[in-house]
Amino acid sequence: MEIAILFYVFAALAVISGFVVVFSRSVIYAAFSLLFTFLGVAGLYVLLNADFVAVAQIMVYIGGILILMVFGVMLTRKATDAEVQAPTMKTIPALIVVGLVMGTLVNVFTSATWPTSGMMPDIEGTTMEIGELLLTTFIMPFELAGILLLAAIMGAAFIARRQE
Numbered sequence: 001m002e003i004a005i006l007f008y009v010f011a012a013l014a015v016i017s018g019f020v021v022v023f024s025r026s027v028i029y030a031a032f033s034l035l036f037t038f039l040g041v042a043g044l045y046v047l048l049n050a051d052f053v054a055v056a057q058i059m060v061y062i063g064g065i066l067i068l069m070v071f072g073v074m075l076t077r078k079a080t081d082a083e084v085q086a087p088t089m090k091t092i093p094a095l096i097v098v099g100l101v102m103g104t105l106v107n108v109f110t111s112a113t114w115p116t117s118g119m120m121p122d123i124e125g126t127t128m129e130i131g132e133l134l135l136t137t138f139i140m141p142f143e144l145a146g147i148l149l150l151a152a153i154m155g156a157a158f159i160a161r162r163q164e
Helices: 002-023 027-047 051-075 091-111 127-135 139-162
Strands: none
Touching (some): 027 051, 051 127, 127 139
């Protein structure tokens, strides 16, 4: 019963703050609402026994990207007074796409057989197993991904310096 309540709390937090992100005209409010969206999604990951993904969500998105966005917005001149102005000319195509996506999601949700709590395996935690697999079986793809990310960071720094 408590898990169901927590699920609804985290889901409501993610959905409501997601709406604030989309419909807010202030960049600051949207950035801070994005923080609560990420927290709600991380809470949902914890409820799904995906503790590694939840911690990665918090560390990568909240700890890295969102803080960088907030600092970027705050260091930008007049960013606190900036308002987002979106043209309304693309409303009808957007509504059509949203309707198609919503119809597909409702079809999937209503036709799928969802596992109940009795059908789910009892999982203690995934962090230890993922760490062992990354450092033993999948060490080569893990190292290649690290080298690729390092090359991407160096390329971005090179491109940013060249434009000065």
